[in-house]
Amino acid sequence: MPQLTLPTTLGAVRQAMNLNGLPKNNFAALSGPTTGDNSGAGYEVGSRWINISTNQKWTLTAINGTVATWMPDVSAASGGSYDDSELRGLISGNAAATSALAVRVDTTETSVAALNSLTGQHTTQISNLTSRVVALEAGGGSGGTIPSDVPRTQSNPTTAAPAAPWVNSVLMRFGGTDLPIPVGFQSALDVRAFGTITMQELTTAAPELTSAQLAANTAALRAAEDWAFANGGFVQLPGGMIDIEGAITYRAGVGFGGNGEHHTAVRQRLIPRSAADITAGLRYTDVFVAHPTLGAGFNTFRDMIIHGGWESLKEYEGSTGGVWEFDLATTEQKGLAFGTLGSSVGTIGDGPGPSKFWPNGGSDSQNRLDHLLIVRCKGYGLHAVGRGEMMVNALWTQRCGRNGMFTDMADSWYSNITCSTSGDSAIKFGSGASNARGALFKGWYAGCYKSSEVIGAGLELEADGAQNIYLDSMTTQDTWGPGIVARANKGVTIRGHIDEAGGGRLLGSGLGYTGTRTLPRCDIRLPGPFRRSLIDVTRTGGARQGAGNHPYLIDMSGSGIEHSTIIIRGTATETQGGTTTTLDTASGSVATGGTKANGVLMSSGYTNAKRHNEVTFNGKLVHGKRTLTELADATHGINDPLYGPDECVTEFGAPAFRKATEVGGGWEVQPITVTQAQYNALTTDQQSRGNFVITA
Structure with a gap:
């Protein structure tokens, strides 16, 4: 059987186990290392040396030829100075920091000459800082970070009351002297x-x-x-x-x-x-x-x-x-x-x-x-x-x-x-609020006032002077009055959603005026003027909590409404409380005194003004395309080829289209077939306004 030679020294053990590539350490020395304790002795950069007789530590940081450089790591209890690498953990005792470092402190920190940053964690007492850190206060448990490598420094926020109560003005450092910020330049008090x-x-x-x-x-x-x-x-x-x-x-x-x-x-x-x-x-x-x-x-x-x-x-x-x-x-x-x-x-x-x-x-x-x-x-x-x-x-x-x-x-x-x-409208724009831009509004539970009738809208544009207003993503909900009341001059765009207008759920909650209404229940009211503007909304609800029908889609009660487009989507026949409801066809008839059709309420003043507007509900035109006879009245410029409609109908229901000025302008009327007897029954004026094809 072959004989094995066992190593008898530590160096031989390292060589036999192929451990020569790992740094050698000396954890049981009775003296400090020398420059000769180098790679030749098995030590490498990173090797540690402990003198157990003095409780001192060294780290080998460099080897230049045969000269080894060992840096001492001295404990705080010895009264020496820490090397930076030793000041990363928790300190107990008194530490004297001699260079830039980051330190967690659990005791009194004194005589700091220069710091990069000082982070207090679970601090109990920090005092006598002679660096560029100014007015570091007593800690109370949370600590903070205080920069010191900038000319201006600031008090550390702590849970304990500062010496000068609640004054947060900043101090400035000029040539080694702490000065207050000049009057007029404090940040906050x-x-x-x-x-x-x-x-x-x-x-x-x-x-x-x-x-x-x-x-x-x-x-x-x-x-x-x-x-x-x-x-x-x-x-x-x-x-x-x-x-x-x-x-x-x-x-x-x-x-x-x-x-x-x-x-x-x-x-x-x-x-x-x-x-x-x-x-x-x-x-x-x-x-x-x-x-x-x-x-x-x-x-x-x-x-x-x-x-x-x-x-x-x-x-x-x-x-x-x-x-x-x-x-x-x-x-x-x-x-x-x-x-x-x-x-x-x-x-x-x-x-x-x-x-x-x-x-x-x-x-x-x-x-x-x-x-x-x-x-x-x-x-x-x-x-x-x-x-x-x-x-x-x-x-x-x-x-x-x-x-x-x-x-x-x-x-x-x-x-x-x-x-x-x-009590009244939730959000209101006055006559001077022109050129307003807004997004993501909600006006709800508006019109809670009980003593008398109010407007009670989610959004109200108050007066003629306002113009060029753009409001997007506007939601109204649970309003005593309409979701939107718009009385403005021109250039208004409103997009959003109307829910539960006309008081249904609000009244059911015990809020709002319960007397006789003089204003109709509706989703939108245009008291006028409202010119060359757009409202584009969806609508839901309106018949809950005792209101028998849905409100009108729109009340066009003003005479100054012209060349505006109202687009409404939603349903007006959904079931509420087990009952299928329909558009309101009763309320408001006395006050408005106009006509009602397809959810649109029109006052006599609006009708007489003969101004062109269009209202669509779920893509269907429910108001607009006035007859050719009405459009022929140019008293209010309604027959203007620039702002007027490009298509309408005759009083007989035949479509008519505006002709280009290059081909003479005016209207191209689609022919309508009538019998000779029907044609003879028309007045001479009616016969002149139609395009009739007479059959036998």
Whole structure:
């Protein structure tokens, strides 16, 4: 049997097991390594050496020829300095950092000369930082990351209260000296920096504050507005509810924002609480309102709740009257009133100090509203008037006595808006709201007011002056009145969906006026004028909860409706509650006094005006193509070859087509076959207007 020679040394074992390619380590040395402990001795880059007599460690980092470079790794307990590679884990004891590093700290960190970034995790105490990190505060459990390799640094957010309460202004470093940002260039200040604020929980059951507390809250917000106006700054509101007593008047350049539309609220408490208050002239007070003479502009409101304090939905708090029963004449409160500067001020930039706006000297308001809930205002949620360039996004209104959103501001943008439970129309555009662009609207549960008849539309275009309005993806639902009421000048496009117009489900929910209607139930009402415009919608519902029939498709009650196209899709005969329903053919006949056909209600004024419009329902023309005799009346330019129709019918039902001007213009009438007796029965005038082929 062959004899095997067993290795008797560690080196021989490594060679026998082919382990020479792995770094050699020495974990039981009694002294430190030398430059001679190199590859010749079996050590490679990455080898570790531990002196068990001193509890010191080394790592072989380089071999130059026969010279080995060993870097010491010294424990914190020894009082030495850590190498960067050792400062990646949890530290206990006191550490002196000598170069750029990232470290998790579980104790007191002192004498840091230079840091790239310092991340505090489960911190208990961090103090005496002498690097470029400024005002690092005591940790409370969450920690944070503080950059230090930039000239400007900022306080670390922590769960513990900072030394200077809630002031978030940034410090700047100049030549080794910490200086505050110059006045006028602070980024934001918490409102609590301007006075004592008593916070409430976000609940309507929160106890009433004392008069002194309300006065202090109101004074702090007004002082914050003063600072923001003077410096172009932004006022940050904390989470919770801030009750105030009086309107917060704001001027150009002022901004307010909270922690989100579900976390921060400002609630008005200067409200009538008795009939005597109403008699004395006290009304529900506006919450945020533009300055009455200076106006405003370049304002930002975001991430908060604006609460009007109208908890009762009655004439005053404590009233014994019914919900949604009150006097419309006293219903003018505004949750947020946007407005621009008065006419005496040439530009918005003329207000506060220089260079607080970009662009300085602009004339439009440039207001920005983002992620707001405006609720329980005895009047309007958002009320915007004046010059435009306003952008409204993510607006949510509830329980407003008149409109969730009323805008009379031109050249503005609107998106992601939902307005529900309003006394009158949910969303309303005034006569000055021309050149509006909007998408993704919903106006629902509109017309909740019970004391008298209101318009109660999901969307209302109020007056003749508005023009060039484009609204896409507009939904109306559960409205006492029509889904859409459009009274505008020209150039209007509305696309969307109408559901449950005419009060069916709303009335079934115990809301809305239950007296005799003077206005017909309909999906769309055009009181006029409405020129050269388009409405393109689908419709559903309308016969639920006790309304016997579906509303009319459209009520064309105005005389100034011309050259407009109304496209409606949907069904008007679906089963509701086990009963097959049809279009409304009864209501509105007294008030309108016109004619009804195919779901279209026409007033006598509209009929007499002889203006051309077309209404289609599921692709079928239910109104339009007026007769040739009617179109021949050019009193209102209805026979205009540019804007008039290209086809119509004769009074005998024969199609007629407009001829090109190159072939003489006029109308080409399709022949109609009649007997000699039928032809003889016609008047001479009728015979001249037809194209007849006489048969025997």
